[in-house]
Every structure is written in C-alpha cells, then in structure tokens.
Amino acid sequence: MTSLTHVARLALALLLLSGCSEPPAREPDRRQPDGWRDGVALPEAVDHDPAEGIVEVHLEAKVAKLELRPGVMTEVWTYDGRLPGTLIRAKRGQRLVVKFTNNLPEPTTIHWHGVRVPASMDGSELVQSPVQPGASFTYAFDLLDSGTYWYHPHVRSSPQVGSGLYGALIIEEAEEPFFGDEATLILSDIGLEEDGTLTPLDSNGWFGDYFGREGNVLLVNGRVHPTLKLREGVSQRWRVINAARSRYFKFQVPGQRWVRIASGGGVAEHTLEPEFVTLAPGERAEVIVTIEGQRGGTVEIQGHDANRFRLPKPADPVPLFALEIVDEAAGDPVELPQALRTIEPLDVSSSRLRRFEFAELEGMQGDVLTIHVDGVPSDHSMPVHVQVGSTEIWELSNATPYDHPFHLHGFSFQVLDLDGHAPQVREWKDTINVQPNQRIRVGVHFDDRPGHWMYHCHILDHADLGMMGALMVMP
Ligand code: C2O
Numbered sequence: 001m002t003s004l005t006h007v008a009r010l011a012l013a014l015l016l017l018s019g020c021s022e023p024p025a026r027e028p029d030r031r032q033p034d035g036w037r038d039g040v041a042l043p044e045a046v047d048h049d050p051a052e053g054i055v056e057v058h059l060e061a062k063v064a065k066l067e068l069r070p071g072v073m074t075e076v077w078t079y080d081g082r083l084p085g086t087l088i089r090a091k092r093g094q095r096l097v098v099k100f101t102n103n104l105p106e107p108t109t110i111h112w113h114g115v116r117v118p119a120s121m122d123g124s125e126l127v128q129s130p131v132q133p134g135a136s137f138t139y140a141f142d143l144l145d146s147g148t149y150w151y152h153p154h155v156r157s158s159p160q161v162g163s164g165l166y167g168a169l170i171i172e173e174a175e176e177p178f179f180g181d182e183a184t185l186i187l188s189d190i191g192l193e194e195d196g197t198l199t200p201l202d203s204n205g206w207f208g209d210y211f212g213r214e215g216n217v218l219l220v221n222g223r224v225h226p227t228l229k230l231r232e233g234v235s236q237r238w239r240v241i242n243a244a245r246s247r248y249f250k251f252q253v254p255g256q257r258w259v260r261i262a263s264g265g266g267v268a269e270h271t272l273e274p275e276f277v278t279l280a281p282g283e284r285a286e287v288i289v290t291i292e293g294q295r296g297g298t299v300e301i302q303g304h305d306a307n308r309f310r311l312p313k314p315a316d317p318v319p320l321f322a323l324e325i326v327d328e329a330a331g332d333p334v335e336l337p338q339a340l341r342t343i344e345p346l347d348v349s350s351s352r353l354r355r356f357e358f359a360e361l362e363g364m365q366g367d368v369l370t371i372h373v374d375g376v377p378s379d380h381s382m383p384v385h386v387q388v389g390s391t392e393i394w395e396l397s398n399a400t401p402y403d404h405p406f407h408l409h410g411f412s413f414q415v416l417d418l419d420g421h422a423p424q425v426r427e428w429k430d431t432i433n434v435q436p437n438q439r440i441r442v443g444v445h446f447d448d449r450p451g452h453w454m455y456h457c458h459i460l461d462h463a464d465l466g467m468m469g470a471l472m473v474m475p
C-alpha cells in the first residue's frame, strides 16, 4: 500500500466515522519526500464524536501476534493489536473520552502520564479498581495543556509495559505553530528469545528488579532499526518518548545541528542546542532536526549509554534508527523563533520544603528500594498530605549509587535548581532524572484537583520494588 492510498483511506475513515471533515490547522506534510515516515508510521485514533469539543476514541487492550523481529512472530500485549498502541491526537481545550475495553487475561488500567487529569481518571490503583478481563471503563477529562504525553497501564506496570502496552497522546494548541513536519518516535526495548517468545517478564528475579530489566531488542515505534527519510534543509519536528520499562535513551544527530524546543509538558520558554538528548524512562523531548550538506547519504542515529549505573566506562553505542537523506533539491528550513513562550515562574517565596530521597533499605530477601520523605520511608498507607492551592518546594535527592527518574502524577513542576545551579530553561516537567548525590529542587503547585496521587521512580521495576509513594491533595 502506498502512502497516498493509506492517507486517503484514513481520511475517508475519519470522514465516515466522525462526520467532521475540518482540515488540520498545521501545514500538511508536503515538504518531505514521499512516504518519508512510512518506516515509523503510527496509526492515529479515529474520533467517534462529531462534536467539535470532544474527541472520543476507543481503545482495546488485547493479546496479538506481531513480527517484531524479522522472521519470527511474538505474542505481545497491545492496545488495538498494535505496538506501540494507537496514537491519540487532540487539542488543548478539548475533552478526551476514551472508551476502554480490557481483553487481556488479567486486570489493567490506563494511566495518562503527565496529563493534568482529575484524580479519579489517573488510572492508579489508589483511585480505580482495575478493569477486569472482559470489562470496560470510560476515561474522560479536559485537556488543559499542550505537549507530548503517553499512556500505559498502572497495574503490574513493569511486566505490562514490558509486554508492549504503551502509546502516545499528543495534545496540540488550538492553532499549533508549524515547526516542521512531524514524527512521533516512541523509543523502547523488549526482551525476545531466539524463537521470538518474550523473555520472562520477571527474569532474574530480585536482581532483575534491582537493576531494572532492559530488553535485548531496541524498538522505535515497535520496529527494529527503521528508516526515516528527509530532504536536505527541510526541518522535521520529532516528538520523542521513552516508553521503556527501565532503559535510558541518549542520542544525537551526529555532525548536525538540532534544536530542542520542549520536554514533555509543552514547549519550553526558549530553544536549546544540546549535544545529546537523554531521556530517562517516562521522559519526552521535542527536537527540530534539519540536515545540511548530506544529500543522498545516510545518517545513523545511535543509542548511547546514558550510564545510569555510573560505571567508569560507558558501553558502546548501538544502532537505533537511520535517516535517509534523499537526493532531491534542498528545501527551506523553518524559521524557528528563539523565544517560544512565556512561563510564569512559580512563586515559592513562602513555600513549604519537602525532601524526597531515593534510598535502599536492607530487607529480608535482599535490599528494598524506597523513597524517603523527610527521612521516613514512603508508605502507601501514610500519604504525604498537601493542600489544594498550595505551592511547595520538593527537594529530590538520591542516596543510592545509581540514577533514578522521579515521576509525579497529575501535577507538573518547574525545576528551581540542580545542585544550586539554575536550569538551562524554564519548562513544565513531570519526570526528572536524579543522579547519585545530586540535589534537585522543583516547585510544584497543587491546583484544584484534590484526591489521591502517586509519585515513584519510573524505572518501573524499581517502582514495583518499593520506590513509590502516595500523595493526598486535600480540598
Ligand atoms: Cu508513567 Cu506512575 O507512571
């Protein structure tokens, strides 16, 4: 199937199913070569509600057999039979309704990572009894912020995400500015045996949990080493999501300039030009990539070792995906403003300080991972209490020898300082890596969404091992 018929079919399906035919606000993908992102195509969810303000999508969790590694079939857990799951795209100000059916052999939920949902829609076991096999649940919430988000289960998160359950949720501005033709790239990994079967999800028992399981096969949108085509000089906007259960991704476009415009929570105040982008599990970044002077060539994007174990010598880079620079006349790059938006700094002048420290405790069957809150190990039965309307300073630190990404549900934060140094840019984040002995202070405002929330290490094996705590936002 050529890209054109594919697009035509999709447009027809949208027309028939949603009854709305309004053209997208952003410029169509006519600046890129034909089929430029077929190698990483992510089917988008169909909107079943004709109302302008509502996007209604249907998601089904089910077991499917997919050819992840050429020549062998693998039974994985999927949303809609796809890995990654269907991409959901909506606009800030719209209401997202997700009619979810669980056809997996065990209970599950959906957590909307980074999204400011009401507590009851957060998908954690604190607020929802898991959706049983054969049962359905409707998630519905207003989209308050634009940005690159994702969704995944919050029941036995590590094995369920490790089985293939994750997908992207892209929230655009009503008038999304055009920064370049867009590709969403979900980076992940999966453990596959020679015959294509999944490596046992609890492989290596306690050690697997303690070190965090990394799959032996790297995936970009569910494909092994796919290719993305581009034209010299023409900008692409990549929304990159790390959906791996434990693996970090660190990458660059070698020999080329790129511009980072956003983390997960919408565009930052201004652009950055980092040498590498590093994403801990759960983190996202948006980059504008423009290739110069390489017509007809190929550029390899490699996964570099982010060295989360802080070893003296990082591992060698591994191939992730390729860029094929087509032999066509160069186009014009998109003029990117340096200032992207204004983000009011949070007022923390009278804020209460709370300390969260990643730590290890000696346990009966090996060490237990935990988060100390003001010196006390976190415990679900003893949630941290905060007041609606308050703004707090959370100090994140790490007393273990390895990196851990801190993730807070439902509320995004601004980094105030890292080891006393101001961050490079002001932006909204919900997940941030904390290195051993590092001290990061973030400001977090608790807007009017009372209820039960969670915070945890997003190395999902660590969360399962106890690096997780509960938060109660009091009305
Ligand atoms: Cu993406 Cu509780 O996590």
Ligand code: CU
Binding pocket: 403, 404, 405, 457, 458, 459, 462, 463, 467
């Ligand atoms: Cu951790």
